[in-house]
Amino acid sequence: MNIEFYYDIVCPYAYLASTQIEALAERNGATVSWKPVLLGGIFRSIGGQQVPMSTMSQPRARLNLLDLERWADLWNVPFSFADGHPRRSVDAMRLLTALSGQDRIDMSQRLFRAYWIEGLDISDRAVLDKLALEMGYQAGLFATETARNGLFECTAEAVQHGAFGVPAFVIDGRLWWGQDRLHFVEAALGGVPSLSETNHTKGDRIVRFYHDFSSPFSYLAATQIEQVVAGHGATLQWRPILLGALFREIGTPDVPLFEMSEPKRRYMSTDLGDWAQFWGVDFSFPSSFPIRTVQPLRAALVEPSLTGAIYRAAWAEGRVIDDPAVLADIIAEAGFDAESVLAKTTDATVKAALRDNTEEARQIGACGVPTFHLIHPKAEHDPLLLWGQDRIHMLERALLGWHPDCG
Incomplete structure (x- = not known):
């Protein structure tokens, strides 16, 4: 070939x-x-x-x-x-x-x-x-x-x-x-590519995962992040953010996909399918896009274990997660009291937590989602900021001991 x-x-x-x-x-x-x-x-x-x-x-x-x-x-x-x-x-x-x-x-x-x-x-x-x-x-x-x-x-x-x-x-x-x-x-070409190596040391680390249900790239990363972080003995901290609010703060169009040239949009659609196949997960682009995610994100702050169910509903099952009735069904199917969770999404502390997460993402230099922030609690290395689900292999390298000089 x-x-x-x-x-x-x-x-x-x-x-x-x-x-x-x-x-x-x-x-x-x-x-x-x-x-x-x-x-x-x-x-x-x-x-x-x-x-x-x-x-x-x-x-x-x-x-x-x-x-x-x-x-x-x-x-x-x-x-x-x-x-x-x-x-x-x-x-x-x-x-x-x-x-x-x-x-x-x-x-x-x-x-x-x-x-x-x-x-x-x-x-x-x-x-x-x-x-x-x-x-x-x-x-x-x-x-x-x-x-x-x-x-x-x-x-x-x-x-x-x-x-x-x-x-x-x-x-x-x-x-x-x-x-x-x-x-x-x-x-x-028929090869078996590898994105990771395992010849490094380990240590105590925290991975903060900044994400928004509105992003297909966040969805793909969310299907992998728990097993990657847990597999290397690190601690995962979920950080839901309002991507649109971050974009407005840093001067990025609200929906970058709409700003792409037609050839690039076509390619991105194929590329998302390639990555879903690579990760072994279901994927379908929702019929209603962009997705309004304020309430789903607040629900994930109330019950973090809802995160996976909401992502699957939006990006694998074709469900309209910004419809309150649909979101209530998703919450109930996950085993939670939908009325109670949705009521808590209007709480001032939950609203503030989402704003705070978004501001935290801006302050650390995030430009989009998913963003991974690798922190060494003992401060033996500077934090490492990575952007994109296609950089999970870099996160894994860093969890295995890779410490690049460049940021």
């Missing part, structure tokens, strides 16, 4: 993926076709932001930067942002389309190193010519008609596959996006 690997040198996620993709293919008996694209060209084709990080809230931008450094730490690869990032990469990508086969791979890896390790300015044609000559290729390759057409065609091909960013991986027409989806790529 063959993996089509779409990338742009100026994308840090593509750089990280480039350090792993060949080894992944080799251990699964596959090949890789390296496909240079112009990331800005993809963004223009789908109506996306040219520099997505420039529109992120400050907390999300901070966590994104930390996340990149943490991936580099996990994979033990050098990584640093060059001055002037992002640099114009059109000539660099044209240079790569002028080459083929192993020459393209070698030159791509050289350019990735030049930009992400050595901090060279790959928008400078003199720098590109120097690197090309160093690798044994002629100068000026980026200026040929073949190079220009090749880059245009590769970029259009990526968009045709549904790409809205890089790195993108395509196998038999199926696309995955992001270096953090390489385990799905490996599974598609």
Whole structure:
């Protein structure tokens, strides 16, 4: 089988993926076709932001930067942002389309190193010519008609596959996006990917889990968090929050899904299904969305053991949890007095607890849900903040003793 690997040198996620993709293919008996694209060209084709990080809230931008450094730490690869990032990469990508086969791979890896390790300015044609000559290729390759057409065609091909960013991986027409989806790529090749290791020490720790029933990502994380935390001898503290209130505080749209480009929305739907299958849980997107979750969240504060039942009702059973009658049925089916629980949701202390949790999430730097806050009570390590159900493996690594320097 063959993996089509779409990338742009100026994308840090593509750089990280480039350090792993060949080894992944080799251990699964596959090949890789390296496909240079112009990331800005993809963004223009789908109506996306040219520099997505420039529109992120400050907390999300901070966590994104930390996340990149943490991936580099996990994979033990050098990584640093060059001055002037992002640099114009059109000539660099044209240079790569002028080459083929192993020459393209070698030159791509050289350019990735030049930009992400050595901090060279790959928008400078003199720098590109120097690197090309160093690798044994002629100068000026980026200026040929073949190079220009090749880059245009590769970029259009990526968009045709549904790409809205890089790195993108395509196998038999199926696309995955992001270096953090390489385990799905490996599974598609028939491999057995692993996201965790077990060669670390343990200690007393607390995991605070900030969540909202309105989020499918929170649902997926909620199906796993108890067994992950308990399995490593840590203590789990549930922290229901009002996601919309957090978003308004930090300057994020109330429903980010509605702000995504159409290709990204389509992909996210498929990706959620992939993760549900990976975790072995049922999942269906509710017919009524977004979900108003104030009362369900307060109910979970009154009776925390209702959390799983409410999540399943919303994201696996298709029930309208923001309907008080439906919520009452869910509470009763879980073995609680629905009238009593719902009455307590109007209590001032419960309302205050939900507001306090939301403010606490903001203060620690959360940008969304699910958010995991790993705390070492003995203060032998700084707290670790992680965002996203697809970072559960990082939480597990940290519970096993991984302590990245980056935040």
